[in-house]
Amino acid sequence: MSKILIIAEHLNGQLNQSTAKCVSCASKIAGASIDIVVLAADPAPIAAQAAAIAGVSRVRTIANAANANAIAAIYAPQVVAIASDYTHVFGASTTVGKDLMPRIAALLGVSQLSDIMAADDAHTFKRPIYAGNAIVTVKAPAGQIVVATVRAASFAAAGGGGNATIEAAAVAVALPTHTRYVNLQQGGGDRPDLQTARIVVSGGRALGSADAFKLIYDFADKLKAGVGASRAAVDSGYAPNDMQVGQTGKIIAPELYVAVGISGAIQHLTGIKDAGTIVAINKDAEAPIFEVADIGLVADLFKAVPEIMAAL
Template identity: 70%
Template sequence: MSKVLIVAEHLDGKLNAATAKCVSAAQALKPDSIDIVVLAADPAGVAAEAAQIAGVAKVLAVANAANAHAIAQVLAPQVAKIAAGYSHVFGPSTTFGKDLMPCVAALLGVAQVSDVMAVEGSHTFKRPIYAGNAIITVEAPTDHAVVATVRTASWPEAARGGSATVEAVNVDAALPTHTRYVGIKAGKSDRPDLQSAKRVVSGGRGVGSAENFRVIYALADKLGAAVGASRAAVDAGYVPNELQVGQTGKIIAPELYIAVGISGAIQHLTGIKDAGTIVAINKDGDAPIFEIADIGLVGDLFALLPELQAALQ
């Protein structure tokens, strides 16, 4: 009998779309049941939202003041306790999941399966390797629980309309005292979240400077899109690193991805392989980005972007 436990990702009382994508991956296992655990200081709102995901049997709400901030070392012992009786424990392959799930796997004494992009069987999965240039099939041991992160770019969000029961759960787990929340520094933006946005406009080294990046922000605002960047742009200090797209940044799958002044290093292409339509704007017609782009514009981005914005009026 297979039972899947999914660790919900949430922020500011809102459920992240990555959780519904984990449900899609869990459904591919054809399990007997899928449950979601919400850990928060006050999980009621997020739990109610999670209960609406189709295919979910039960939502476990764990209220604890220590869960006010998503600290892996605090959440992991609680998840490990709850995981007893489950055959699979899934979390999203986001910053949150990459931080938390290895801790859960370590506490359960198992090896983690990372970036699950396809389910071949109850313990057999496909995942990318070599910056996404190869896909490997991995088989987890069948004698203990499978702890895995789900490559959210490879799965659709599970449908809404569910009516799972919400159950308050008390977890008796020893929480660490050596790890504490100090603070968070994050940029504020009214734009969509990069990891879940349907449209993304990214800038690269070709943009030239942090000041010049205003043309990227302007186009993104016109399209209602999130803003991303290549590693070269981040390393050059044009934008903060939370905007980085690629192997060492965020793996995304928007419906529309516009790459401006990005040459297309393999590490960047890894982050956008699952995008719907890719548009490349670059003055170098031989740039690797054009090999994978659906639409390519060769020219000066500072001339083309104003024209594109004018056409969008």
């Protein structure tokens, strides 16, 4: 039977939604029992949120002042200390998970699977390669612990209403002091988080300037949406890096994705392929974005977007 450990991702006392998506992935493995581990300075409030996720048997907490920030070199040995109780260790394919999970795998002497988008069975998974141009089925060896990052956008969040037991894990390992947290500059402000927003509006190169990109923010605010950008728009300095949607940026799955002035390079399309409904507004009728859009509007964005905003 599979015993799966999921590493909780959290910030400022709030559990990240990607953790419930990892639970959803783990629950695809027949007969799996699922635990969550919360590493934090004060794990209690986060553990309470994790315990409410449906399908979780147990939440284990590792309280330590050194766990205030998710530093891979500090988290990894603590996870390894409890890993022998499990057949699988999963983390989300977020920057936190991508930073941490390979370090855990290397300490355990095993390979790591990145960005799994389907779990066929306990040792068989699907993942994208070549920026999403191919999907490979990968088999992990049966006798080894499976360490993986889960492509959160490929899974719906597991529901609430769970009532897992919460217990402290006794972990006594020496933690390194060679890596120190300095600060975090958060972007985004009051807008919904790009990775969890129900609606996302993204702008591309056609905006033409950082000033013009304000139209995207205004449009998003009207829709109560998160804001994204294509790599071209970010590279041109119209939008900050953390807004980039695509294979090398954020992979998202909102209910509604509105691509404004985005041509639709494959890297970008990989980042939105799990979106519910894709709307494309672009004046070039030949743009690849129209191949994947559920609703396309061939129009000048500078005319169409204000017109939509006026009609809402």
